[in-house]
Amino acid sequence: MTDLMNLTGRVLIALLFLGGAVQKAGDPGQVTRMIESLGLPGQLVWAVAAFNLVAGLCLIVGPRVRTWALVLAVYCIATSWFHWQLRADPWQVTIVVKNWAIAGGLLILAAQGPGRLRIWR
Template sequence: MNTQIMKASTQLTGRVLMSAIFIMAGLNKLGAGYAGTQGYMESMGVPGVLLPLVILLEVGGGLAILLGWQTRIAAFLLAGFSIISALVFHASFADQMQSILFMKNLAMAGGFLFLVAGDIHIWSIDAKRGAAS
């Protein structure tokens, strides 16, 4: 297989896998999960009024990563979101599930930081535009 095609398809697959969790989570919050998520946020000391911004970041940032548009900016924002979410919602280390979710968020942040530092992906809007983001 051509190494250029292999690199491009691997990059695209990585973006699909990294973006899927955020796109799905954001869309789920738009439906029946809105009130429950808002209540959970408030129970953790986070103003529920921020939920629309969370949804916008999850869906918008996820789509940006998926399409390779403004990838570095979206990846930086999602990395920060993942770290903040880990610290606010999953820092209960006595609970094994929360510890796992904490580490998952840190791993996702690490992956997004690779996107921030990496090259423009071949099959992306950024590459088509010749953008440095």
């Protein structure tokens, strides 16, 4: 049962990153504008979309789930800085809190490991 709950948790967290990849690739304009408003090149949207896709898939099937969980936890905390710069919008503050909560779940995953239900070790 623990392994099944672990897999379910990994899939649910991964869906956030996979959905983010689809959203960025399907309609990059909004994210591009946000990136550019912070003085960064808008083309970073494509690197972020690719990262989200690969990371989400690796959380589900492996390999190196612990490593990906740790990297994604750092990513969630780091990207919170960008949303905090837009804190005049209450939704952006909500995203900061959500990112920290997701980072907490990812740190637990990094500490506990993926369990036995994974494709790649």
